[in-house]
Amino acid sequence: MNKILFVFPNTANKPTITMAIPIFAGIAKNRGWQMYYFDTTYYEKRQDSIEDKEKTGGFLPVVEKQAKVRYSCEQLIFDLQNVINDIRPDVLCITAMSCDFEYLMTFLSKIQISKETLVAIGGVHSIFCPEEVINKGLFDLVCIGQGESVFEEILIKKENNEKLDNIEGTYYRDRQTEQIIKNKKKYLLSPDKLWRVDTDYSLYGDEYFIHPFDGKMVRMFWMEVSRGCPWSCEYCGNSALKQAYKGLGKYVCSRPLDSTFRNFKIAIEELKTDIFNFTSECFLAQPIKILKEFANRYAKEVRKPFLIQTRSETVTEERLEILKSFQAPFFQVGMGVESGSKRILNEICDRRADIDDIIRAYDLLNKYGIRSNAYFMVGLPTETREDIFSTVKLCRRINSHINSVSIFQPLPGAPLTNLCIEKGYITGKESLETFTSTSVLKMPQISSQEIGNLRKVFLLYAKLPEEYHKDIEKCEYDYENNRELFDKLIALRWQYDQKWKKEVIL
Numbered sequence: 255m256n257k258i259l260f261v262f263p264n265t266a267n268k269p270t271i272t273m274a275i276p277i278f279a280g281i282a283k284n285r286g287w288q289m290y291y292f293d294t295t296y297y298e299k300r301q302d303s304i305e306d307k308e309k310t311g312g313f314l315p316v317v318e319k320q321a322k323v324r325y326s327c328e329q330l331i332f333d334l335q336n337v338i339n340d341i342r343p344d345v346l347c348i349t350a351m352s353c354d355f356e357y358l359m360t361f362l363s364k365i366q367i368s369k370e371t372l373v374a375i376g377g378v379h380s381i382f383c384p385e386e387v388i389n390k391g392l393f394d395l396v397c398i399g400q401g402e403s404v405f406e407e408i409l410i411k412k413e414n415n416e417k418l419d420n421i422e423g424t425y426y427r428d429r430q431t432e433q434i435i436k437n438k439k440k441y442l443l444s445p446d447k448l449w450r451v452d453t454d455y456s457l458y459g460d461e462y463f464i465h466p467f468d469g470k471m472v473r474m475f476w477m478e479v480s481r482g483c484p485w486s487c488e489y490c491g492n493s494a495l496k497q498a499y500k501g502l503g504k505y506v507c508s509r510p511l512d513s514t515f516r517n518f519k520i521a522i523e524e525l526k527t528d529i530f531n532f533t534s535e536c537f538l539a540q541p542i543k544i545l546k547e548f549a550n551r552y553a554k555e556v557r558k559p560f561l562i563q564t565r566s567e568t569v570t571e572e573r574l575e576i577l578k579s580f581q582a583p584f585f586q587v588g589m590g591v592e593s594g595s596k597r598i599l600n601e602i603c604d605r606r607a608d609i610d611d612i613i614r615a616y617d618l619l620n621k622y623g624i625r626s627n628a629y630f631m632v633g634l635p636t637e638t639r640e641d642i643f644s645t646v647k648l649c650r651r652i653n654s655h656i657n658s659v660s661i662f663q664p665l666p667g668a669p670l671t672n673l674c675i676e677k678g679y680i681t682g683k684e685s686l687e688t689f690t691s692t693s694v695l696k697m698p699q700i701s702s703q704e705i706g707n708l709r710k711v712f713l714l715y716a717k718l719p720e721e722y723h724k725d726i727e728k729c730e731y732d733y734e735n736n737r738e739l740f741d742k743l744i745a746l747r748w749q750y751d752q753k754w755k756k757e758v759i760l
């Protein structure tokens with residue numbers, strides 16, 4: 255029997271399921287392959303964004319933590335080597351976003367892999383930077399587009415011992431001659447083909463389905479319901495993907511409802527899911543007809559709490575009524591607000607957003623008593639301290655239940671990354687930081703340090719009354735010597751946020 259080992263260089267310190275591996279596992283299982291899985295969740299790495307957001311008042315800290323064993327990087331190399339030696343996989347399949355790829359590079363070159371094993375990699379970093387990836391000399395095959403469109407072909411060729419150098423949608427590197435073959439890009443699959451095989455979760459232990467939410471651990475499942483977003487904000491990975499897929503077909507699409515609801519059934523019956531997090535960049539941007547059909551089936555077949563992401567323009571009375579007709583015990587609407595500065599939003603980010611409309615959308619959610627989530631960003635190119643304080647002001651005004659504050663990171667392939675290079679803020683070769691650590695941009699009007707400090711205290715400025723601003727400033731300018739004060743202010747932040755206390759905790 256053929257064997258495949260899936261490897262995920264998880265940069266988060268909590269069990270995480272990538273979208274790709276369950277899809278590929280479904281395909282491999284149908285073809286009778288024996289499957290194995292290895293990820294880096296429990297190995298030493300830097301603090302991740304979720305932990306940081308708990309410490310800085312974004313998410314309510316979870317008391318009942320999952321076991322977090324940390325093994326060293328040396329142990330990771332030792333363990334992965336042993337797994338590969340024991341299994342001797344025919345295919346070693348890696349999926350990685352840009353930050354995962356940097357982490358992967360810290361250990362993969364130290365692993366010995368037999369030439370019988372095909373080492374294949376996919377994921378957004380391979381789509382945006384295929385040359386960089388293939389030139390590392392560590393991979394036989396790099397998937398330069400949708401993995402779903404090439405994965406089965408790779409398995410079939412491997413099963414039949416056929417040549418793998420001519421698969422459209424991949425780059426191939428011959429290990430002996432070091433010759434690189436760049437095959438052309440492949441057309442995007444239509445939704446019925448993209449989701450034709452049911453996802454398979456048999457590789458994951460129970461801990462992968464339990465996640466922090468409202469200060470508790472709950473059984474949460476990320477359900478992909480659509481792909482792509484009709485907007486093209488300059489900092490977003492969605493815009494970069496649309497650019498990469500230009501001329502190859504339709505990228506923005508809804509998942510066929512039969513496929514979605516078959517998977518809801520599996521998630522409820524087999525994985526005991528309590529809350530669904532819909533993976534969809536802009537759920538309410540889907541046509542009303544699809545939303546109504548979705549609501550109809552959800553009310554009959556699912557009726558579980560759910561979380562969505564959308565844009566303010568799509569938050570209308572009509573669409574909120576549809577969401578209510580899902581008949582879930584509760585639901586949450588999240589929106590990217592990003593900045594309170596019109597200049598940053600529209601001239602720099604090309605977000606085409608209207609701040610009054612953002613306020614309108616949150617007011618409407620508040621009027622209906624619907625849970626809301628707001629995403630903010632600091633450290634955007636050309637942003638000043640005053641711009642950041644206009645974002646703080648907007649955060650205070652919209653009064654969302656949950657707030658997430660991140661630092662802008664120039665993602666490979668995103669149009670705004672080019673502006674950062676043009677302005678000399680980055681060279682384009684920097685390692686990405688986490689979304690909560692620091693800014694990699696070197697800008698004249700504000701330092702990386704100031705951006706990092708402001709992110710830390712952002713929600714204190716936004717959520718606490720002005721009488722605390724002197725204390726918050728102390729923490730902003732000298733966090734290390736004011737840690738105790740900072741923790742006290744964070745505790746106060748939760749006490750002052752009565753909205754959270756009354757409406758949010760499950």
Ligand code: SF4
Pocket residue numbers: 483484485486487490491492493535536565590
């Ligand atoms: S609306 Fe959101 S998902 Fe769509 S392009 Fe803008 S940031 Fe990306």
